Amino acid sequence: MSANxxxxxxxxxxxxxxxxxxxxxxxxxxxxxxxxxKDYADMAMHLEHCPQARVxxxxxxxxxxxxxxxxxxxxxxxxxxxxxxxxxxxxxxxDTLTSDIDRRIELINACIKxxxxxxxxxxxxxxxxxxxxxxLNSDPNIIYYLNDQYIYDLLVWYHLSWLAEYTRRNDIxxxxxxxxxxxxxxxxxxxxxxxxxxxxGSIIPRYKNLAEINQIELxxxxxxxxxxxxxxxLSCATETMPEAPMPKxxxxxxxxxxxxxxxxxxLEVFKHHFGFYPQGCWPSEGAVSTESTxxxxxxxxxxxxxGAGVFWNSVNKAEQANSNDxxxxxxxxxxxxxxxxxxxxxxxxxxxxxxxxxSTWHADDAVANLVHKIEELSKxxxxxxxxxxxxxxxxxxxxxxxxxxxxxxLSALYDxxxxxxxxxxxxxxxxxxxxxxxxxxxPALATGSWVYGTLSTWIGxxxxxxxxxxxxxxxxxxxxxxDANNISQEQAEALTKQLALCxxxxxxxxxxxxxxxxxVSDFEKLYRHNLRNLYQLMEIEPPDYLSFSFTFGHxxxxxxxxxxxxxx
Numbered sequence: 158m159s160a161n162x163x164x165x166x167x168x169x170x171x172x173x174x175x176x177x178x179x180x181x182x183x184x185x186x187x188x189x190x191x192x193x194x195k196d197y198a199d200m201a202m203h204l205e206h207c208p209q210a211r212v213x214x215x216x217x218x219x220x221x222x223x224x225x226x227x228x229x230x231x232x233x234x235x236x237x238x239x240x241x242x243x244x245x246x247x248x249x250x251x252d253t254l255t256s257d258i259d260r261r262i263e264l265i266n267a268c269i270k271x272x273x274x275x276x277x278x279x280x281x282x283x284x285x286x287x288x289x290x291x292x293l294n295s296d297p298n299i300i301y302y303l304n305d306q307y308i309y310d311l312l313v314w315y316h317l318s319w320l321a322e323y324t325r326r327n328d329i330x331x332x333x334x335x336x337x338x339x340x341x342x343x344x345x346x347x348x349x350x351x352x353x354x355x356x357x358g359s360i361i362p363r364y365k366n367l368a369e370i371n372q373i374e375l376x377x378x379x380x381x382x383x384x385x386x387x388x389x390x391l392s393c394a395t396e397t398m399p400e401a402p403m404p405k406x407x408x409x410x411x412x413x414x415x416x417x418x419x420x421x422x423x424l425e426v427f428k429h430h431f432g433f434y435p436q437g438c439w440p441s442e443g444a445v446s447t448e449s450t451x452x453x454x455x456x457x458x459x460x461x462x463x464g465a466g467v468f469w470n471s472v473n474k475a476e477q478a479n480s481n482d483x484x485x486x487x488x489x490x491x492x493x494x495x496x497x498x499x500x501x502x503x504x505x506x507x508x509x510x511x512x513x514x515x516s517t518w519h520a521d522d523a524v525a526n527l528v529h530k531i532e533e534l535s536k537x538x539x540x541x542x543x544x545x546x547x548x549x550x551x552x553x554x555x556x557x558x559x560x561x562x563x564x565x566x567l568s569a570l571y572d573x574x575x576x577x578x579x580x581x582x583x584x585x586x587x588x589x590x591x592x593x594x595x596x597x598x599x600p601a602l603a604t605g606s607w608v609y610g611t612l613s614t615w616i617g618x619x620x621x622x623x624x625x626x627x628x629x630x631x632x633x634x635x636x637x638x639x640d641a642n643n644i645s646q647e648q649a650e651a652l653t654k655q656l657a658l659c660x661x662x663x664x665x666x667x668x669x670x671x672x673x674x675x676x677v678s679d680f681e682k683l684y685r686h687n688l689r690n691l692y693q694l695m696e697i698e699p700p701d702y703l704s705f706s707f708t709f710g711h712x713x714x715x716x717x718x719x720x721x722x723x724x725x
Contacts, residue, residue, distance in 0.1 A: 162581035163535040164545040164588055165574060166501070168213040168462065169552030170439055171197060172382060174663035175219045176683070177226075177242075179655055180690050184243040185683060187267070189223045191319045194356040196553035197224075198321035199562055201363040204372060207571040211582045214364060214552065215439040217378045218426035219661070224360050225430065231354040249312045250350050252343055254305045262300060264308055265290055268315035272557045276318045282338040283314040306340060313341040316349055321356060322562040328352060365431050374584035376437035377427040379419035381661040384615050386446035386604055388412040388419075388660065391625065393446050394612040396604045397470055401617030406629040410636055415660065416449065420456045422657070436460060436586050441662050442614070443467070443503065443549075443607035447493065450602060454498040460490075460585050461500055462549060466610020468502040470603035479600065488534065488544040489597040490589070499596060501585060503549040503607055507531070509722050512550045516558040520565035524573050528580075535579060543595040545588055549607070615665040620708035624668055624684065627702070628659055631691055638695045648694070655691045659684070668708045677710030 173189045204210055227246075233239040234250060241247040248254065248264055255261060269287050271277060277284045286307065293299045317325070317334060324331055330348050337345065367373040379385055386393050392407045409415070428434050436459040440449065443463040453461050465487060472485045491500045507530060515523035534546060556563035574582045608614045615621060635656055639649060664684035667677050685703045692699040 162579055163531065164543075164581045164583050164592075165531060166213055166545060166547050166549075166583060166585060166588070167570075167574075168215065168439070168503075168547060168549040169200060170215045170549065171220060171552045172215075172217040172378070173220050173223065173553075174661050175223060175381065175658050177223070178686065178690070179651075179658065180693070182242045185686075186679060187243055187245045189220065190227045190243065190246060190353070190357060192553040193224055193227070193360055194316075194324075194353055195319050195321050195562060196556055197360050198356045199323055199556070199564070200552055200567075201360070201367065202321065202323040203567045203571055204367055205363070207568075207575060208372060210571040210575040211372060211374075211584050211587065213374045213376060213437070213584050214367075215376045215378060215437075216364070216427070217380075217382050217441075218423040219381045221361065221426055221430045224357060228354070228358040228361075231350065231357060235350070235354060245312075246353070248308075249316060249346055254308055258300055261303075261308060262293075265293070265300075265303070265311060268308075268311040271315065271318055275557060275560060275562075280314065280318065280335075283318060286311050286314060309346065310339050310341055313346060313349060316353065320352070322564040324352065324356065361430050368431065371587075374435075374437065374586050375427075375431060376435045376439055377423050378439050378441050379416070380422040380426065381419065381657045382441040382663065383416070383419050383657075383660045384441055384444045384606075384612065384662045384665070385416045385419070385449040385452070386444050387612065387616060387625075388416040389446065389448045389452075391616065393448075393604045394616045397611040398613055398617055401613065402619070402622060403617065404622040404625040404629070406626060409625075409629060410632045415632075415656075416452060417456075418653070419657065419660070420452060424456065437462070439549075442666075444605070444612060444615075444662075445500075445602060446604040447496075447602045450493060450496060450498060450500070454496050458498055460589065461498060462503065462547060462585075463500060464503045464549075464605070464607025464610060465505040466607070467603055467605040470605055470610050471599050471601060474603050475600040485597060485599070486544065488546050489595065490545060490592070491599045492596045493599050493602045499585075499589060500599075500602075501545065501547050503547050505607075507546065507548050508550045511548065512555050513722060515566060516555065516563075520560075520569050523566055524569040527570070528573050528577065531574075531580060543592050545583075545585075545592075615662055618669060620668040620670075621665050623707050624665055627688060627700075630700070631659065631688055632656065634695055634697055635691070638697075652691070652694050655687065655694055659687045659691060667710075670708075670710055671712040672710040673712060674710040677708055678706070681706055681708050 173192060176184045176186045176189060178185055204212065230241050234241050241250055245267055269290055277287055313334065317331065320331060331352060334345060334349060364375065368375045388409050389412050391404055391409055395401065395403065424434055434457065438453050438458045438461045440461055440463065445463045445467060450461060468487055487502060493500065507527065510527060531546060559566055574580055605611050606614065616625060635652060638644065638652065664680055667680040689699045689703050
């Protein structure tokens with residue numbers, strides 16, 4: 158047993174954009190509640206069953222609001238049959254299905270958006286239903302012969318397949334539904350609704366409890382997950398991509414005020430749900446600049462995290478500015494000149510192994526390989542007792558590519574790391590309490606994100622720049638309406654929240670031909686719809702260009718594009 162253990166942080170980022178149409182309250186896509194009943198629930202379970210494990214978990218405020226909204230809607234439905242505003246969940250809970258052919262096709266198509274290798278092959282009864290749907294593509298008239306029972310069975314199987322693995326294995330109600338396989342009736346579906354309600358309703362209390370017993374550290378992100386450096390200065394992106402074209406607008410109108418609003422609003426939402434303010438922040442997509450991290454410090458964040466690409470760009474920036482031979486270590490905490498907050502940088506290689514490689518390995522082999530690589534890091538650095546290895550990735554998107562939702566991998570991972578003689582599984586705040594005197598001084602911080610070390614995922618191409626130009630124009634109108642002071646406080650708050658949805662990073666993530674056509678279409682339509690809603694709230698005729706798509710996907714990215722390799 159080593160006297161000096163290597164510190165390791167597992168940092169899971171839980172995030173979904175707001176899929177609600179605020180003008181109607183209707184959810185346009187179901188991903189928030191589906192990830193809640195599968196990934197967020199399973200992750201809590203793994204931690205509850207390995208109490209010696211320590212991790213950091215990040216919840217975006219807009220995700221917390223949606224989880225809370227789904228919980229309230231489902232409880233109200235069970236009490237009073239109040240309608241659910243998510244169309245897919247509402248269909249599962251309905252006693253009659255729509256007779257509209259187009260809507261029936263939409264329901265069927267929604268229920269086949271599932272990982273074929275890991276889910277459909279596991280459940281032959283589900284596979285048979287999907288096989289029938291495949292015939293629909295070759296002969297659309299088959300829709301007239303697919304009755305309500307077929308659609309109900311498909312809805313049940315889709316939701317069963319999205320349940321947390323632990324629930325599938327242990328909940329007797331769910332096991333009975335799996336055994337039944339077909340001809341699910343109303344009572345069966347109400348049973349499934351009860352399971353879903355319990356899972357969603359448990360998410361926030363379970364993580365709050367894990368934080369209260371100091372097993373996890375909770376952190377947050379600005380409200381709707383905006384790229385704060387770009388709100389502050391669109392042209393800041395040219396620091397690490399000087400040749401990239403930029404939008405016509407060099408600045409986002411009133412950007413500093415908006416960046417501050419997102420931080421403050423995010424902190425309020427976090428405290429409302431968890432009862433305290435967090436010490437740490439995962440800036441949206443790990444996107445940072447000197448100006449944006451200064452704001453984090455002003456709002457009381459002790460630490461924040463970003464990607465290794467930002468670290469190395471910052472080192473290069475420091476070396477160009479100074480002629481000394483100072484050596485910088487990737488696996489040490491950092492403090493940027495004239496700032497007190499501490500920055501931790503992601504180990505891209507180890508994080509990407511979990512995100513993209515280990516899903517095809519046997520769980521024990523994958524964990525053994527990861528632990529070996531961590532051990533090698535300890536041997537390479539004689540400062541290992543102060544080093545900290547940050548493994549940071551999505552807490553939801555990787556696991557559908559693993560057997561059984563990553564059940565075996567995560568169980569083995571927590572067990573091996575938390576019981577290793579030479580590894581200390583810790584949180585950032587706990588680490589800083591013990592190692593506060595070993596802070597590496599970075600003379601400068603390069604602008605960038607965890608993806609490539611740049612902001613190219615959100616700006617610097619024709620489609621992404623066009624998205625920013627649309628947003629800038631809408632923001633100028635917003636400023637005029639607010640400055641005129643002719644609307645009520647309630648109207649102003651509605652306008653500001655709608656603007657915040659438009660400022661989220663997720664829309665820009667998907668703009669571009671390298672993404673898949675279906676996903677680009679979903680998010681591009683949502684973006685234009687959110688902008689139209691903003692104009693309508695301002696009582697201004699939306700620009701004609703919002704009626705037409707401006708970006709189209711043709712790619713087939715790894716993992717469907719919801720995750721990205723850091724250096725791809």
